Amino acid sequence: MAPGFLSDDTARALAALVRLEQATDAAPLARLRGIRELAATLEADPAALVAVRAALADGAGWDDVAEAAGLSASAAKYRWAGDDDEIAERHEASRRRKRERPSSVPTDLPGLSVAEAAAKFGVTAQAIYQRVNRGLLEARTVELPDGRKYKRVFPEE
Template identity: 70%
Template sequence: MGFLSTESARALAELMALDALDAHGADGTRGPTGTTALDRLRGIRSLIAALEADPASLAAVREALDAGASWDDVADAAGLSPSAAKYRWSGDDETIAARQEASRKRKRERPSSVPTDLPGLSVADAARQLGVTPQAIYQRVTRGLLEARTVELPDGRTYKRVFLPEA
């Protein structure tokens, strides 16, 4: 057995099988062998996901470090910055697993989009509406010419909201 996990080897084999079919379907249509462009895309994504989760990367990093490679060397080989490589692979298995779980937990608990139902205007929107820079909005708030409040959401995110006087 090679260095890849069973899941990675399976995903690679499936993608290679699609490649061997040499299907040429375009825009999701079926090619001469019955595969679609979407089948190939799914195969590519499946392989990427399997490789990202494969312990072979961590094993290779540890082997390289034991052989005298620096974090800069590891980062260069992985296409990452040295700090990102250290964050991903430094420590023992338990430390790495805890760090990954904490990252997944943060992502689950904190939505990535700004809510659209907040009161008032964002600083950028207020600046656009008044034809000034965001810095000018902050100066006007500091001088008491505009009202602004910080709105805190239940998940802890905060947003500065500006309330323009009614014309």
């Protein structure tokens, strides 16, 4: 560790960014890279976890920790509650879910989404659900191999 509370990597990234800030000819992309490097090393630095544990040991509550970190109490607990193994497992499970479940909706699904059907008929999504419940429109739930499910409407053409 550096003489202060930051890791050596974070201290180096901070010093590099200070040098860029003081340089009169620092290229914009170099500044951007320096900012991102510091942000990435700060995110990985154990200094925040050490500070959280010290604050909790000193009597601070999760609301106090959350306020200091600019997070909600539940987000602070998610990030820092438990021992190192529990935290690592929680974060790895989150990364695994993100890898396994893409954030974008596939564009090659059959039929129409409820929103697309509502736009097509000039009604609300609720009206589409009512028409489905009354048997006026066919709808099915389409499940993808990764477990994501989408309600799809199949209007008669």
